[in-house]
Each structure stands twice: as C-alpha cells, then as structure tokens.
Amino acid sequence: MDFTVEIKDMVAMVISIICGGVIGFEREYKNKSAGFRTIILISLGSTIFTIVSQHGAGTDDRISANIITGIGFIGAGVIFKDKISIRGLTTAAVIWTSAAIGMTAGIGYHALALxxxxxxxxxxxxxxxVERMIAQLQKEQLLSVTFRDPDFNQIPQLEKILNTKGLTLERMEIVKENDHLIVNFKVSGKKRYLLEMSETLATRSEILSFS
Structure with a gap:
C-alpha cells in the first residue's frame, strides 16, 4: 500500500479516537451504559471497517454499508423497557451517531467529523x-386504573382528587372484569403533576393497580 495512503488512514483513526473520546467522556460523566471506552471503540471500529472497505483486497462498499446493521444490534442492547418508561434510547442514538462520525473520518472528511x-x-x-423547558408545558398521558371493588362511585371520587392536583382527566373507557373495575383515562397536566399522580395513586387503598 502507498505510504501516503497509510498516513491518511492513520490520521483518520486518530481523528476517530478523538471524536469518540469527546462524546464518550460526556456519556461516562453521566454514568451511561455506553461510556468512554465503548464509544471510542465504536467510532474507531467504524473507521477501520470503512478504510478496509476502500483499500482491502477483494472488498467493496458493502462492508461499510453493513456497519449500520451491526451498530443497530449494539444500540438495541442498551435499551431497557419497564412498566413505567423506556430507557437507553439516547445512548443508542449516540452509538449510532458515533459510528456515523467514525465512518466520516474513515473516508477522509476529518474536518466534518470534528x-x-x-x-x-x-x-x-x-x-x-430543553427537557426542563418542555416539562413546563402541558403533557398528555394515558392512565389505566384497576379498582379492587366494582363500585362505580369510586370513579368520580378519584377524578375529584386528581383534579385538585393540577390535572385534567377525560374518561375514555370503563370495563368490569373478574370483579374488578378497570377505567382508562386521558390525563393532561405538567410533568411534575403527572409524577405526583403516581405517588397519589400508590397510596390509595381502593386501587389494586395502575399503569
């Protein structure tokens, strides 16, 4: 291989390490699952595969194209879903973006990568x-409440309690199942009121479960 090409590729890898290190430091500082070393290796690996796809014997653009698929599997591994929320989407997006930056460095666009x-x-x-600003806005959320007893009088009582908490409720559906009353609401209010709502529901003895 030409010596000039080798120097160019080495520069691309150094740029990739710098870029991955900068993003990885932020992730490590926030104690995310994909931190400093992981992001560097993702960025560097993408750069190496991109270089190989250009100069390796018997290779073509399909190697760099398959980086996207491979990174998708890594990103999926950092996403966790529980009954309340989905976590790790931002970290997965960072992994995807870091790979793209690594590929950018690999094809020689160093300034663009930086x-x-x-x-x-x-x-x-x-x-x-920005999230703090959004939290000040009205948000909507679907709420499903299962009452222990099939007593319809519990519904307006709960609505009255939540209305005093800065929330607005719209009754969507009522279902009676296995001697339990299931009510679905559309709730709107500020984010902090929605968080307080969960605490309020958890303390109500008449409520079997909610989601």
Whole structure:
C-alpha cells in the first residue's frame, strides 16, 4: 500500500479516537451504559471497517454499508423497557451517531467529523435544559386504573382528587372484569403533576393497580 495512503488512514483513526473520546467522556460523566471506552471503540471500529472497505483486497462498499446493521444490534442492547418508561434510547442514538462520525473520518472528511462531534456534544449538553423547558408545558398521558371493588362511585371520587392536583382527566373507557373495575383515562397536566399522580395513586387503598 502507498505510504501516503497509510498516513491518511492513520490520521483518520486518530481523528476517530478523538471524536469518540469527546462524546464518550460526556456519556461516562453521566454514568451511561455506553461510556468512554465503548464509544471510542465504536467510532474507531467504524473507521477501520470503512478504510478496509476502500483499500482491502477483494472488498467493496458493502462492508461499510453493513456497519449500520451491526451498530443497530449494539444500540438495541442498551435499551431497557419497564412498566413505567423506556430507557437507553439516547445512548443508542449516540452509538449510532458515533459510528456515523467514525465512518466520516474513515473516508477522509476529518474536518466534518470534528464538526459533527461538536454538534453531537452540543445536543447532549443542551438536552437537560430543553427537557426542563418542555416539562413546563402541558403533557398528555394515558392512565389505566384497576379498582379492587366494582363500585362505580369510586370513579368520580378519584377524578375529584386528581383534579385538585393540577390535572385534567377525560374518561375514555370503563370495563368490569373478574370483579374488578378497570377505567382508562386521558390525563393532561405538567410533568411534575403527572409524577405526583403516581405517588397519589400508590397510596390509595381502593386501587389494586395502575399503569
């Protein structure tokens, strides 16, 4: 291989390590599942595969194209879903973006890779502030409540309690099943009121479960 090409590829890998390190540091600082070393290796690995797809014997663009598929499996591994929320989506997106930055460095667009790194870091740092602004807005949420007893008088009582908590409820569906009363609501209010709602529901003895 030409010596000039080798130097170019080495520079691409160094740029990839720098870019991955900058993003990985932010993830490590926030104690995310994919941290400093992981993001660096993802970025560097994408760069190496991109270089191989260009210069390796008997290879073509299909190697770099399959990076996207491979990164998808890694990203899926950091996503966790419980009964309340889904976690890890941002980290999965960061993994995907880091791979794209690594590929950008691999094809020789070093300045663009550095620029994309700064943009990604800026987005991650701004997320908390923007989320706080969004939390001040009205949000909607579907609520399903299962009462222990099939007593319809419990429904307006619960609605009255939640209305005093800064929430607005719209009754969507009522189902009687196995001697239990299941009521589905559409609830709207500020994020902090929605969080307080869960605490309120958890303390009500007449409620068997909610989601």
């Amino acid at each position: 620029c994309l790194t700064l943009i990604t870091l800026g987005v991650l740092l701004m997320v908390t502030r």
